[in-house]
Structures are given as C-alpha cells and as structure tokens.
Amino acid sequence: MKICVISYDFWDYDKHIVEALCRKGIDAHHIRISKISHSNFNERAVNALSKTFLKKNLKKEKRQKYVLDSLKKLGPQDQILVLNPDTFDLSTLNNIKKYTDRLITYLYDSLERVPVEDKLHVFDKVFSFDKVDIEKHSFEKLTNYIYLPYTPAALQKPEMDLFYITSYDNKRLSFIKLMVKKLMDLNLKFQIMVIGKKTWKHKLKNVFINLPENLFLIFRMKKVSHEELPNYYKGSKALLDLMREGQYGLSFRVFEAMALEKKIVTDNESIKNYDFYNPKNIAVVNHTCSDLDQSFFETPYEKIPEEIYYKYTIENWVDKVFDI
Structure with a gap:
C-alpha cells in the first residue's frame, strides 16, 4: 500500500504519522511544505511587493507547485492525507486528488478558527477533534494522538509541581496571571515558558507586574522542538x-501528558467526557483558579488502563484514519 501525507508540519507532529505507517510496513511518504521558503532577501522583497500590489503570494504558489511536482515523482497513491487544507488553493487540492482514489483530511483546528468549508467537498473523508464541527457537519470524530514513547512516572524525578509552555496570547496570559497568584498562595513550585517575538517581552512583563516573574517565567523567541519538550515535562508533576479561543477539543498537551504519566491542570471542561478522565489525574479549574487544591499535587498519578491508553496512540490513530 502506498500512502502520502501532505502537510505544513510547523510543529513536527505529522512526521510521526509517516513513521507509524512505515513501522507497519507501508510505503509512506511525507511532503512537507514548511521547508519551502524564500532562499534570499530578494525573493522575500519580491513576494512582499507581489502580495501588496498584485494580491499574489509567491511563496504560497511555490509551495503548492512543490507538492504537485513531488506527487508527479511519487506517482499514484492508494491514499493521501492532507493536513492544514487551508494552506492550499482549491485548484491544487483538485490536482492532488487526481493521484488517489481516497483523499482524506484531518482538521487540527476548528472551523471557527480556520474556516475551510469551501474546500472540504474535495475530500472523501473528513476527520475532526472539534465536537461543534463534528455535530454540525457530521465529520468523523478523532482526537489527536500520543506520539511520545510511554515513560512511567516511577522512572522520573520531578522537582516542580507545574510546568506550562505557550505561545504569546493576551487571553491566555490573563488567565495565567490568576493561576500564578494561586500557585504562589499554595507555595507550589512552577515554571512558565512563553514563546514569542522580541517585541512581546515588554508586554509580558507588564502582564506580570508586581510579581517576581524572574523566579518562574522564561521568555524565548525560538520554538521548543519535540526533542526538547519531554525534558521539560519530565521535570514536573x-x-x-x-x-x-474557539477550541472545543483536546490539544496535544493532553496526550503528551498521558505518555509521560503527568497530571493535567486545565480549563477545558470537555475533558470530563473522555474515558481516560480521572479527577486524581486531571484538575479542571474555574475561571478564577480558586478551586485548585494543593492535595492534587501531593497524591500519586493513577495509571490509565492499557486498553484505554492504546485507543489514543499513534498506532491506533493511523489504523482508523487509513482503515488499515
């Protein structure tokens, strides 16, 4: 069987899909368009002028040409999975479909955040983790997946109670400020890492004014790779x-926590509806964080039953998506 995955893959999640397929003996390939960018300053300048005066994004056109050229070399595929369909023109998606009898997409974002309704008719199957979109459009329900290797809590020695990594976001930072005050009241050890542009560092300090941010806050401009992430996670309970905003499903953070047997503190009420939910492992807090209790961090993690854990692994995910 020949399967091709086409995606932007900015955060390096999608490569795990291809690796899982290869482990099953499938001839799988990944066309990753994020690696296609402007080669020099002149190309960037020309593209900026083109977008401004001609309303044409030359980099986007370059990436879509790269996808079609790559498919031409690979030849017909039994199945093609397109992630981030918003990055493609409708004409490109129609051309991609010529290379397979089964074109699939999985929506990493809700239609509220990334509207792509005008392109979804091209696909033979649409998967989504967003409950609102699933109910409204009859998409196939599918969560994100566990891609990290399972590492029992007993093999880790966390020194912190809570860790959080996030991109700069005004809405979430307001909530984080309340969370920080609560954690300090409980005398808990924690660390928050914010990824953003250099110009946002001053804004960040304004959010945490009168708080000793140097004791818990890390600001960096470079994103954290998948290889680095587990090391940060393992240092916290x-x-x-x-x-x-506009999210109604579960993020990858939940599944990363499951793989490393980490407890979760979240404001996502919908997590209570999943079969792995356990209040001893997952604390759902209100909008003021007033219901977060110190005892949550003092009790040990309770292992998830194997049959439930397997349902959320990348191996089971690819079986379901590609009907293996």
Missing part, C-alpha cells in the same frame, strides 16, 4: 493546558 503536572502540566498546565489552557484552551485557545
């Missing part, structure tokens, strides 16, 4: 997971 629990991970904080906050919803983005």
